[in-house]
Each structure stands twice: as structure tokens, then as C-alpha cells.
Amino acid sequence: MSDVLALTCQLIARRSITPDDAGCQPLIAARLRAAGFAIEHLRYGSVDNLWATHGSGGPVLVLLGHTDVVPPGPLEEWGSEPFTPVTLDGLLYGRGAADMKGSVAAFVIALERFVTAHPDHPGTVALLLTSDEEGDAIDGVRRVAEVFRARGQRIDWCITGEPSSKDVLGDLLRVGRRGSLSATLAVRGVQGHVAYPEKARNPVHQAAPALADLAARRWDDGFESFPPTSLQISNIHAGTGANNVIPGELQVLFNLRYNPHWDAARLEAECEAILRAHGLDFDLCWHRSGEPFHTPEGPLRAAAREVLAQFAGHMPEESTGGGTSDARFIAPLGAQCIEIGPVNASIHKVDEHVRLSDLERLPELYLALLQRLLRPAG
CATH class of the missing domain: 3.30.70.360 (Alpha-Beta Plaits)
Structure with missing residues (x-):
């Protein structure tokens, strides 16, 4: 079993119905601490938030995600227990497989690989996770953004792992939200x-x-x-x-x-x-x-377009459609924000799933973005 599949399965097995993190963030924090990341737990009310950073100064690149999931709905309609990950016919089933424990696991693997290969990379790379994206979204990233604003925390670029792809991994790049x-x-x-x-x-x-x-x-x-x-x-x-x-x-x-x-x-x-x-x-x-946000042309969109074209086999559609995401709280801090993740066809549905082939490629996709944006000198 690959690293990203194993970690995704560990996360799916934790019944993290919003706003309960159910131990997902401590699991991730332990891995990133071992990789040299500074770890900060920010708990507000019943919501857990994790801020993990590596490096110093700018530019600051944040990977943004959530560990909470929506309730599974009628259990009798599922083909398998929603919090018991099951692989079948090239798919991984389980609540959160696509939205967004697969992306979170891929973030972690990509970050581990990046800092191992580039321990002295320029700037700061960070992971921000919350257990309050699927719920009220009050004590999650909204609250953390208030803390960051008070601290003067700089964020230049933010990549959210929401499931944005339509048919093929990387076929859509979300460059804003209404x-x-x-x-x-x-x-x-x-x-x-x-x-x-x-x-x-x-x-x-x-x-x-x-x-x-x-x-x-x-x-x-x-x-x-x-x-x-x-x-x-x-x-x-x-x-x-x-x-x-x-x-x-x-x-x-x-x-x-x-x-x-x-x-x-x-x-x-x-x-x-x-x-x-x-x-x-x-x-x-x-x-x-x-509020709405929009990322104009610049290094972030250019890097994402280049990477996604390689993974999808064609230039991605650049869209501002869909609902909202936690990037709406990061953008007002002055950050440019994009969203890239797996196919979203099954999110919030019974028998939520992600293609195993897409899951295996996600860490490579995020790693490619990290390397293009925080490319070490020489």
C-alpha cells in the first residue's frame, strides 16, 4: 500500500463529522513534526485547527484543507461502512475520500518529500487544517485568519485541496469564488x-x-x-x-x-x-x-496552469464556479488563492469515492507546485 493510500485510509477511519476532528490532526502533526515542521494547535470552542510551518521568511506558500466531513446519511444505502475505507474496482470508498481527506493526505506526503529534498528551501511552506469547514465555519479558518491578521502573519500564495476536477484530475483550476x-x-x-x-x-x-x-x-x-x-x-x-x-x-x-x-x-x-x-x-x-475573491495572472496561476496541463493532458479550464471554500477567509489577508483537487462527482453523496489512480498522483501534483513556486536557488 502506498504512503498516500495508507494515510488516506487512516484519516477516513477517523469518524470526523464536523466539527469533531476525531484525531486526524494529531496524526498529521506527529508526521510533520518528525519531518522538521513547527507545529501549532489552535483550538477554538469545539473546533481544532492545525498550523504547521517549515522554513522562514517569504514567500509564504500555504496548503489549506479540512479534516471534517459531512454526515454519511442513510447507512443502509452505502455499499460499505462509510468510515471503513474500502478499495474496489480502482476506487477508494469512504466518507471524505474525495472531500477532502485524499487531498489532505496528499498534502502531507508532498510536504514530507519537499522538505526532505530541499531542507533549505527559500521562504516558508505551511499546512493549515481545520475541523470546521463543513459546519458553521466560525471557529475554523475564519477565526484563524483573524488571529493571523492580528499577528501580521504573511501569506503570499494559498492552494486549497478542495475537489475541483470535473472528469479528469487537473482539468479545472479554480481561480476565485463568488x-x-x-x-x-x-x-x-x-x-x-x-x-x-x-x-x-x-x-x-x-x-x-x-x-x-x-x-x-x-x-x-x-x-x-x-x-x-x-x-x-x-x-x-x-x-x-x-x-x-x-x-x-x-x-x-x-x-x-x-x-x-x-x-x-x-x-x-x-x-x-x-x-x-x-x-x-x-x-x-x-x-x-x-466575500468574493479572484486571483489575477501571476506566478501562482502560471505555475498551476503548467502543472495541471501535464497531469490532465490539456490546459485546464480556469473557473470561479461552485460554492464557497475556506480560501474566502485567506484571500483578504492579501494572499493569492487557487483550488486544485480530485474529481468532485461523488462529494457529499452516498458511496463517496476517489479514483485510486488520481489519489496516487495527487502528491506528485502538489509536489510539482511546491517545487515551481519555492524552487531553491541553483
């Missing part, structure tokens, strides 16, 4: 009998035109490789369940995925202005998941 902003809207009316609408105020009727305006608005035309900003209403609820009662309140959930044309504060102000223009009596609670 921002995510969620809202909980409560529109107040006056409850009453449907036969006497003049004695009530129906919040559904009042809110409908405003919601239509929000949904129909074209916020922008996109930004470089970003699609246009999108607002999606995800939940609407009102009423007592009776068909003869005008509801007293309407609750609406909606989300905006936005590009760098916007920031959260400006979007909040625009949405609130639309609601006020319709004369609504409302409360609006916002949750800022993360």
Missing part, C-alpha cells in the same frame, strides 16, 4: 379572516411585488471569469395551515452569489432599498458567508 450572502426576511402584516380583507393586511400580497423585483433584477453582467450575480429565493412560509386565515407574517429565505462588482454591505443596502420602496413593514437578518 461571495455568498444569505438573508432571513420577515414581513409583518395583520392576521384576519379571509372574508374580511379590509380588516387585515396580507403580508404575502404586500411582499409579492417586492420579491418579484428582487428576483427579476439583473445585478450585473459578470466580472472577468465570474458569472453574473444571482439572487435565489429558497424558502417562503406564511399562514396557520387554515385556508380561511390571512397570515400575520411572511418569512422568506434568499441568497445572493455575487462577483467582485459587489461587496456584502452594498448588496444589503440595495435589497433593503427595494423592500422599503414597496412600503413593507419588515425585519431583515443577514449572514455574510464570505
Whole structure:
């Protein structure tokens, strides 16, 4: 069994359902400490974070990942026990195999090989792991980034191991992510009998035109490789369940995925202005998941494009699609961020898996990036 397969299996066997690390980070810390890394454990609340560094000064290259996983879902639907790694027909099955214990294991192997071959490499290479990526994302990288900002911790480049590939390892290079902003809207009316609408105020009727305006608005035309900003209403609820009662309140959930044309504060102000223009009596609670980030052309994108072309056999698609990742907390520190990882077709699904051939190549991919970006002189 190869080093990367063995370590991935060890990690999958630890039932690290968010935010429980279940011993993954101590296992990794022991290996990296033996390889000469300085280790710092940063625990906040019930969340474990690991910061491992080798070298000094700049440039600072960080490999970013998470050890937590989502719950397995219905156990009876799995072909095997989700926390017992199983190899079958060229695939490794287990919760976290693709998202993202395979990448984390590959990070560790690549780092060990890199510092063994280049003990006096220029700059600093680091690994940052959290057990709070799949959950609330409050006491994980978001909190660590606050600590780093207070310390003045420099980060030049960040490579996140999220499963980004579509069909073949390396066929997609993620060079940014949209921002995510969620809202909980409560529109107040006056409850009453449907036969006497003049004695009530129906919040559904009042809110409908405003919601239509929000949904129909074209916020922008996109930004470089970003699609246009999108607002999606995800939940609407009102009423007592009776068909003869005008509801007293309407609750609406909606989300905006936005590009760098916007920031959260400006979007909040625009949405609130639309609601006020319709004369609504409302409360609006916002949750800022993360601002958009975008890595421009430079050494990081150039190195990644070169490496991925070798692994995929063609130039990678460069994308800002998908949801969010913890890189959204590192980018505001001034870091350029990209995401590279295995095929994402099975993530969060029953029978999550990764191709063994891809898993075996992942350490080589990350090692190639380390060598191009922190190439020793001579």
C-alpha cells in the first residue's frame, strides 16, 4: 500500500463529522513534526485547527484543507461502512475520500518529500487544517485568519485541496469564488379572516411585488471569469395551515452569489432599498458567508496552469464556479488563492469515492507546485 493510500485510509477511519476532528490532526502533526515542521494547535470552542510551518521568511506558500466531513446519511444505502475505507474496482470508498481527506493526505506526503529534498528551501511552506469547514465555519479558518491578521502573519500564495476536477484530475483550476450572502426576511402584516380583507393586511400580497423585483433584477453582467450575480429565493412560509386565515407574517429565505462588482454591505443596502420602496413593514437578518475573491495572472496561476496541463493532458479550464471554500477567509489577508483537487462527482453523496489512480498522483501534483513556486536557488 502506498504512503498516500495508507494515510488516506487512516484519516477516513477517523469518524470526523464536523466539527469533531476525531484525531486526524494529531496524526498529521506527529508526521510533520518528525519531518522538521513547527507545529501549532489552535483550538477554538469545539473546533481544532492545525498550523504547521517549515522554513522562514517569504514567500509564504500555504496548503489549506479540512479534516471534517459531512454526515454519511442513510447507512443502509452505502455499499460499505462509510468510515471503513474500502478499495474496489480502482476506487477508494469512504466518507471524505474525495472531500477532502485524499487531498489532505496528499498534502502531507508532498510536504514530507519537499522538505526532505530541499531542507533549505527559500521562504516558508505551511499546512493549515481545520475541523470546521463543513459546519458553521466560525471557529475554523475564519477565526484563524483573524488571529493571523492580528499577528501580521504573511501569506503570499494559498492552494486549497478542495475537489475541483470535473472528469479528469487537473482539468479545472479554480481561480476565485463568488461571495455568498444569505438573508432571513420577515414581513409583518395583520392576521384576519379571509372574508374580511379590509380588516387585515396580507403580508404575502404586500411582499409579492417586492420579491418579484428582487428576483427579476439583473445585478450585473459578470466580472472577468465570474458569472453574473444571482439572487435565489429558497424558502417562503406564511399562514396557520387554515385556508380561511390571512397570515400575520411572511418569512422568506434568499441568497445572493455575487462577483467582485459587489461587496456584502452594498448588496444589503440595495435589497433593503427595494423592500422599503414597496412600503413593507419588515425585519431583515443577514449572514455574510464570505466575500468574493479572484486571483489575477501571476506566478501562482502560471505555475498551476503548467502543472495541471501535464497531469490532465490539456490546459485546464480556469473557473470561479461552485460554492464557497475556506480560501474566502485567506484571500483578504492579501494572499493569492487557487483550488486544485480530485474529481468532485461523488462529494457529499452516498458511496463517496476517489479514483485510486488520481489519489496516487495527487502528491506528485502538489509536489510539482511546491517545487515551481519555492524552487531553491541553483
